[in-house]
Amino acid sequence: MFEVEVKYRVPNHDAIRDRLKALNAKFLEHTEETDIYLNSPLRDFAKTDEALRVRVYGDGTVVLTYKGPRIGNVGKTREELSVTANDLDSLLEILRRLDFRxxxxxxxxxxxxxxxxxxxxxxxxxxxxxxxxxETMVNDKELINRATDEVLQFGDKLGLKREWIEKRTYLELVLERGNERR
Structure with a gap:
């Protein structure tokens, strides 16, 4: 499965919420998430454009996700593989013992x-x-370009400006911010 996603940095969410409401978009949920990113002892994910993430949801659910290198140059399309775990501490300890940091x-x-x-x-x-x-999901690599165009057109419909597109991941932004503070 491929996640086709475009991220926008916005001044606030008010106008977007209004547009979603006008479209009768379905509100699914509010959640809080903590993402812990790890690097491999075998290769540097920053260089290979991969990611290994442990996500902890507000309800305690824990999901381990591998994200492959980005595909395309507009959004953040990646292959993703995920598995749910029921014990955050044990999962992190296993990864640490395997020299993930x-x-x-x-x-x-x-x-x-x-x-x-x-x-x-x-x-x-x-x-x-x-x-x-x-974002949208596609199961065929051949559909990624069309899906990216559809995501961009829907973003336009929501009033999201293309100059607001943020190509960096949250991880990249957090790491850059950390470097600025040093």
């Missing part, structure tokens, strides 16, 4: 909406600000 933590509050085949995330990321992610 934590590189950063991203904490966000997220409102999730659905409209047709799109999932829309209104994110407030600790120390980074407000973002909107629009």
């Amino acid at each position: 934590e590189v950063a933590k991203v904490v966000k509050r997220r409102d999730i909406y659905n409209y047709e085949n799109f999932t829309i995330y209104l994110d407030t990321v600790e120390d980074l600000g407000s973002f909107v992610e629009v």
